[in-house]
Amino acid sequence: MSKYCFGIDLGGTTVKCALFLTDGTLEEKWEIKTHTENNGERILPDIAKTILDKIKEKNISMEEVMGIGIGVPGPVRENGELPCAVNLHWGRKNIEEELLELTGIPVKAGNDANVAALGEMWKGGGQGSRNMIMVTLGTGVGGGIIINEKILTGAHGAGGELGHACVNAEETVACNCGNKGCLEQYASATGIARLAKQALESSTEESLLRKKETVTAKDVFDAYKEQDALAKDIVEEFSEYLGKALAVFACVADPEIIVLGGGVSKAGQALLDCVEKKFQKYAFSSCKETGFALATLGNDAGVYGAAKLVLSK
Numbered sequence: 001m002s003k004y005c006f007g008i009d010l011g012g013t014t015v016k017c018a019l020f021l022t023d024g025t026l027e028e029k030w031e032i033k034t035h036t037e038n039n040g041e042r043i044l045p046d047i048a049k050t051i052l053d054k055i056k057e058k059n060i061s062m063e064e065v066m067g068i069g070i071g072v073p074g075p076v077r078e079n080g081e082l083p084c085a086v087n088l089h090w091g092r093k094n095i096e097e098e099l100l101e102l103t104g105i106p107v108k109a110g111n112d113a114n115v116a117a118l119g120e121m122w123k124g125g126g127q128g129s130r131n132m133i134m135v136t137l138g139t140g141v142g143g144g145i146i147i148n149e150k151i152l153t154g155a156h157g158a159g160g161e162l163g164h165a166c167v168n169a170e171e172t173v174a175c176n177c178g179n180k181g182c183l184e185q186y187a188s189a190t191g192i193a194r195l196a197k198q199a200l201e202s203s204t205e206e207s208l209l210r211k212k213e214t215v216t217a218k219d220v221f222d223a224y225k226e227q228d229a230l231a232k233d234i235v236e237e238f239s240e241y242l243g244k245a246l247a248v249f250a251c252v253a254d255p256e257i258i259v260l261g262g263g264v265s266k267a268g269q270a271l272l273d274c275v276e277k278k279f280q281k282y283a284f285s286s287c288k289e290t291g292f293a294l295a296t297l298g299n300d301a302g303v304y305g306a307a308k309l310v311l312s313k
């Protein structure tokens with residue numbers, strides 16, 4: 001009888017690990033370092049070792065372990081194959097097969113942003129919903145689309161790559177992906193800082209933001225909450241891009257709820273309000289009831305989602 005499963009969130013610097021009971025209770029969590037040298041050859045053996053050590057430490061029998069779920073920073077196909085993961089110095093490999101071989105435990109892998117979205121649906125901001133879009137507004141813009149409690153992986157493992165939807169055909173600066181005008185260029189923390197820089201340079205208007213040497217996304221929202229006019233313009237521009245894009249995504253996936261996460265979401269209710277307002281402006285009539293919520297699991301979303309990969313298999 002299965003009683004346990006593992007949720008692993010593999011990042012470029014640390015591996016977050018968690019032992020779950022199959023009822024969804026997080027029993028214990030810990031971290032190990034990600035060793036990326038020599039093309040990341042130690043990464044999977046290190047993960048296998050920490051899992052097997054935990055099983056031994058807790059006196060768990062192998063029959064009691066239902067599986068290992070793992071989120072990785074790269075596109076993962078339905079069959080567990082990863083074409084590449086730049087941050088881990090990995091080329092093409094099948095993580096599910098390799099980790100199964102090392103541990104003797106069934107493995108289910110997913111892209112980290114998608115897996116975090118699954119975690120938020122299960123135990124976080126999207127709890128209670130079965131259809132959800134999550135957008136992570138961090139250094140970049142990531143995302144995940146959950147349909148009937150399942151991650152939408154797509155044909156190339158690129159399902160949910162919301163940050164690279166083109167939202168501005170006039171853009172002259174290139175995104176990290178090589179294209180121009182990606183959502184990420186306006187809605188990420190970096191993107192908001194860039195909008196702020198442009199706004200400050202193109203006007204002489206007084207603003208709290210002029211007191212800062214370099215303006216961050218947090219500075220913009222802090223000034224916005226202080227009713228700063230220039231910050232209001234920047235937030236308006238950001239929300240227009242994001243709200244309009246979300247209205248388009250809603251026509252495709254028709255979610256019950258849209259969850260906003262990542263560093264920018266620390267702006268809280270103010271962020272939800274302005275993005276939802278723009279969403280309403282552009283949303284198709286049947287999608288207007290879509291709810292908005294903030295992500296609540298923070299850095300734990302990945303391990304929760306990874307465990308859910310196994311539990312909902």
Ligand code: ZN
Pocket residue numbers: 163164175176177178179182184
């Ligand atoms: Zn891009």
